[in-house]
Amino acid sequence: MGTVLHAALVDLTAAVRLAVIAVTFLLAMLPAFALAGPPENDQAGAPRLTELSLEQLGDLEVTSVSKQPEEVWRTAVAVYVITQDDIRRSGATSIPEILRLAPGIEVARIDSDHWAVGVRGFGDQFSKSLLVMIDGRSLYTPLFAGMYWPAHDALIEDIDRVEVIRGPGGTIWGANAVNGVVNIITRSAAETPGMLMSIGSGNIDRGAAALRYGGGNGSSLNYRAYGKGVSRGPQFHSDGSRFDDWWMSQAGFRTDWQDAAGQSLTLQGDVSRGSHGQRVSITSHSPPAMIAADGALDASGVNLLARWQRDFTPTRGFRLQGYFDRTSWSAPNFGETRETFDIDFVHHQTLARRHSLTWGAGARQSPSRFIQTIPTLDFTPHRETGSIYSGFAQDEMLVRRDRLWLTVGSKLEHNNYTGIEMEPTARLLWIPRSGQTAWAAVTRAVRTPSRIERGIVSRSLTRAVAAVPVFLDLVGNPDFSAERMTGYEAGYRTLVAPQLYLDAAAFHNRHEGLSSFGLLSGATLESSPPPVHAVVRVSYVNGVSGSSDGFEISPDWRPRQWWQLKGSYSYVRFDLVTTPGSIDVNAVARYEGASPHHQVRLQTRVDLPRGTEIDGAYRYVSALPALLVAGYHTADARIGWRVSSRVDLSVSGQNLLQPHHAEFAHSPGPAVEISRSVYAALTWRPASGRP
Amino acid sequence: MTRRARLSSIAATILVLLVDVGGLFAQGAPHTEYDIKAAYLYTFGRFVEWPPRGASRDAANFAICVLGVDPFGAALDATLAGATMRGKKVVGKRIVTPKDALDCHVLFISASEERQLDAIVRALDKTDILTVSDIPKFAERGGMIQFITAGQRVRFEINLAVAQDAGLSLSSDLLKVASAVRRDRRPAE
Numbered sequence: 001m002g003t004v005l006h007a008a009l010v011d012l013t014a015a016v017r018l019a020v021i022a023v024t025f026l027l028a029m030l031p032a033f034a035l036a037g038p039p040e041n042d043q044a045g046a047p048r049l050t051e052l053s054l055e056q057l058g059d060l061e062v063t064s065v066s067k068q069p070e071e072v073w074r075t076a077v078a079v080y081v082i083t084q085d086d087i088r089r090s091g092a093t094s095i096p097e098i099l100r101l102a103p104g105i106e107v108a109r110i111d112s113d114h115w116a117v118g119v120r121g122f123g124d125q126f127s128k129s130l131l132v133m134i135d136g137r138s139l140y141t142p143l144f145a146g147m148y149w150p151a152h153d154a155l156i157e158d159i160d161r162v163e164v165i166r167g168p169g170g171t172i173w174g175a176n177a178v179n180g181v182v183n184i185i186t187r188s189a190a191e192t193p194g195m196l197m198s199i200g201s202g203n204i205d206r207g208a209a210a211l212r213y214g215g216g217n218g219s220s221l222n223y224r225a226y227g228k229g230v231s232r233g234p235q236f237h238s239d240g241s242r243f244d245d246w247w248m249s250q251a252g253f254r255t256d257w258q259d260a261a262g263q264s265l266t267l268q269g270d271v272s273r274g275s276h277g278q279r280v281s282i283t284s285h286s287p288p289a290m291i292a293a294d295g296a297l298d299a300s301g302v303n304l305l306a307r308w309q310r311d312f313t314p315t316r317g318f319r320l321q322g323y324f325d326r327t328s329w330s331a332p333n334f335g336e337t338r339e340t341f342d343i344d345f346v347h348h349q350t351l352a353r354r355h356s357l358t359w360g361a362g363a364r365q366s367p368s369r370f371i372q373t374i375p376t377l378d379f380t381p382h383r384e385t386g387s388i389y390s391g392f393a394q395d396e397m398l399v400r401r402d403r404l405w406l407t408v409g410s411k412l413e414h415n416n417y418t419g420i421e422m423e424p425t426a427r428l429l430w431i432p433r434s435g436q437t438a439w440a441a442v443t444r445a446v447r448t449p450s451r452i453e454r455g456i457v458s459r460s461l462t463r464a465v466a467a468v469p470v471f472l473d474l475v476g477n478p479d480f481s482a483e484r485m486t487g488y489e490a491g492y493r494t495l496v497a498p499q500l501y502l503d504a505a506a507f508h509n510r511h512e513g514l515s516s517f518g519l520l521s522g523a524t525l526e527s528s529p530p531p532v533h534a535v536v537r538v539s540y541v542n543g544v545s546g547s548s549d550g551f552e553i554s555p556d557w558r559p560r561q562w563w564q565l566k567g568s569y570s571y572v573r574f575d576l577v578t579t580p581g582s583i584d585v586n587a588v589a590r591y592e593g594a595s596p597h598h599q600v601r602l603q604t605r606v607d608l609p610r611g612t613e614i615d616g617a618y619r620y621v622s623a624l625p626a627l628l629v630a631g632y633h634t635a636d637a638r639i640g641w642r643v644s645s646r647v648d649l650s651v652s653g654q655n656l657l658q659p660h661h662a663e664f665a666h667s668p669g670p671a672v673e674i675s676r677s678v679y680a681a682l683t684w685r686p687a688s689g690r691p
Numbered sequence: 692m693t694r695r696a697r698l699s700s701i702a703a704t705i706l707v708l709l710v711d712v713g714g715l716f717a718q719g720a721p722h723t724e725y726d727i728k729a730a731y732l733y734t735f736g737r738f739v740e741w742p743p744r745g746a747s748r749d750a751a752n753f754a755i756c757v758l759g760v761d762p763f764g765a766a767l768d769a770t771l772a773g774a775t776m777r778g779k780k781v782v783g784k785r786i787v788t789p790k791d792a793l794d795c796h797v798l799f800i801s802a803s804e805e806r807q808l809d810a811i812v813r814a815l816d817k818t819d820i821l822t823v824s825d826i827p828k829f830a831e832r833g834g835m836i837q838f839i840t841a842g843q844r845v846r847f848e849i850n851l852a853v854a855q856d857a858g859l860s861l862s863s864d865l866l867k868v869a870s871a872v873r874r875d876r877r878p879a880e
Contacts, residue, residue, distance in 0.1 A: 048770075049726060050770060050774050053734075054734060054864070054865065057727060057731055057734060057845070058844060058845070058868060060722055061843045061844065073759070073760050073803035074804075190843070191843070193843060219841060314831075401809075402809060402810035405806075429806075431806060433788060434759070434787060434788040434789060434804065434810075435787040435788060495760065495787050498784075498785030498787060499785060558761075558764070561764075561765040561768040561769065564764070
């Protein structure tokens with residue numbers, strides 16, 4: 001199925017033509033805007049909403065129900081909500097590109113299909129210590145403690161919102177929610193009725209097509225099913241290679257049932273396949289050589305999730321969720337299959353109006369199998385089952401009525417690598433007066449070891465000294481323990497003026513036992529297998545400690561009803577040291593220099609008459625000295641036109657300020673540069689069959 | 692891809708555009724949740740009688756206010772542009788504290804104010820301002836009209852006792868359309 005779709009989608013010429021058609025169509029329609037009357041009278045004969053009766057208003061079908069970010073305004077967490085509207089108007093077509101919209105998060109595109117994502121520093125290829133979930137299902141991979149981005153997608157139009165939490169969230173979400181948590185929440189099936197078709201094409205996103213159908217009775221039982229496929233081309237390579245083109249296709253469904261008594265049941269699932277082009281180094285022992293091999297990582301996944309939620313009263317209820325997830329990866333240098341079974345229970349109850357108590361328990365079993373495909377990369381043992389058992393309790397206490405709340409709680413978690421881990425938190429929320437919120441928090445979080453740190457066995461060729469090849473062996477460390485972090489945070493949100501909001505947060509994080517390399521044995525000469533060679537053995541150790549500090553400021557201003565400006569400035573600095581025993585002199589520089597210390601983002605959104613939208617975004621990301629990546633400025637722009645309630649057209653451009661720029665390092669080989677790109681999209685919602 | 696496949700993909704695109712052209716202008720612009728809520732805020736005014744209050748309220752304007760973080764975006768001003776209510780010009784206002792609400796006829800309380808709701812309800816006690824919100828359990832917690840979004844439609848629930856205590860009289864037509872009418876007083880202090 002994938003290949004057929006791939007063939008159907010891949011054609012740059014067709015893509016460009018499609019873009020030209022879309023642009024021509026948009027331009028052709030421009031005079032129509034110019035001649036149009038005032039926006040409020042744009043449909044001849046259609047009454048204004050204010051002329052409708054109450055009954056008529058109650059019968060209008062809402063095209064988009066968007067959970068607004070207002071409700072997070074009063075939380076003691078540094079959280080930013082990216083709404084469906086924000087996503088649509090950014091022109092982003094993948095999950096990591098969507099994350100660029102949030103402050104304090106650094107998204108660097110390594111090549112067409114890989115991203116390094118960090119929150120408050122610590123950006124790396126595996127997006128380590130960042131927990132990402134879709135509808136409560138963890139996407140974190142225990143193979144290398146992070147995210148493999150190209151394997152995860154959703155129908156972008158069905159994403160309700162993306163909550164980006166900066167800072168530790170271990171008390172609620174458990175291990176690995178250290179630097180941040182990303183919650184991708186899709187709309188309930190009741191909110192996605194009818195048919196939706198969208199197609200798009202451009203020079204990097206060569207072709208994308210999606211189809212969704214939602215049905216049901218509009219109240220108690222609803223469902224939807226969707227399918228999508230995307231084909232993306234390579235970015236710019238100074239050496240002319242084109243290894244990073246890729247495609248992926250995904251299909252899924254969601255059913256939501258609810259009754260009048262506050263009970264709801266959700267069943268959802270997805271299947272996906274993809275082939276992600278990449279270049280990897282492969283070392284061979286004899287003859288001693290290290291070659292760069294181009295190939296594809298073929299990924300497939302299937303998942304099924306059920307959630308039962310029951311609210312007995314507004315102040316008492318529970319949620320029971322279970323899911324199954326299977327992923328299978330086959331790359332030029334390794335393969336892995338993994339199954340995850342997860343069950344999670346949360347109960348909440350308000351006691352005596354002063355205490356809001358939440359507690360829960362969960363269990364996860366994750367059997368996996370590593371498939372060795374080359375002699376110089378292996379994991380021991382091949383089969384391993386990750387297991388997590390956890391419980392948590394937290395109480396939000398009203399300290400002073402309408403003014404002060406204190407939340408204390410902890411998670412207690414047992415994992416198969418490091419045993420029991422505690423992740424406590426204390427958070428204070430103060431509302432001095434309407435329009436202002438101040439908060440402070442102390443939280444402890446842990447990142448548990450991943451399979452790579454415990455069980456990797458790899459060999460790479462470094463160089464030859466006096467004709468003797470020198471191999472670097474990296475072997476897992478069975479004693480590698482968890483990375484631990486204590487975060488001290490404070491934040492302030494204020495309505496400076498009725499249309500000007502400001503959100504600021506600062507942090508001081510203390511890190512213990514960050515991973516680095518330790519020397520197991522110096523160069524030793526070995527003659528077997530031939531030829532004679534030297535081996536240096538290194539392993540992972542918890543060799544770096546210290547602190548990181550920073551802050552984020554994000555204003556949101558609407559100077560005119562048709563014009564909105566959003567911005568953010570994020571700063572992070574590090575004060576890390578190598579602990580005695582670690583020989584990895586570069587580790588500190590790597591942590592400090594692989595994340596931008598300064599990031600600036602500015603967005604403008606203009607609504608013109610007749611559903612025309614003009615959006616722009618500018619961003620500055622400072623240099624990554626450890627990766628020899630220069631700082632860069634670039635900009636995105638988008639023109640969207642809501643032709644009618646059923647048709648949207650848009651043309652967006654990304655990275656417009658230069659033909660290409662590097663955002664991260666690529667290994668092996670020179671950095672891949674991210675190209676200027678243009679993308680045109682058409683979304684069509686045929687009339688829904690529902691009355 | 693062959694030339695034929697390429698042409699057919701272009702043809703398909705054009706077809707999609709053409710097929711829908713008939714429907715392009717037939718239907719009204721789509722309504723977002725907050726377009727509809729903005730229209731409700733205005734329409735409620737036609738079904739509510741405010742007690743005479745002399746000079747303490749702006750005589751020329753009918754003010755619809757939003758307290759807290761504004762979820763309407765451009766929708767409120769676009770909806771109210773040029774609208775009148777009983778000969779008065781309808782204006783949309785954003786306010787930061789309940790103290791600023793005294794000029795308002797209709798007050799929408801944003802979800803950002805959920806934690807402060809009890810204090811806001813107390814601050815507005817004995818004032819003749821029609822309070823509206825989409826905060827869950829708003830009507831139960833001393834608000835007058837609470838929006839309920841069911842499926843794809845926006846409906847509302849009324850707490851009649853609270854409105855009557857404030858001296859407002861709600862028309863029976865309004866009560867008839869409401870999804871539910873409660874008659875409990877504000878929660879005891």
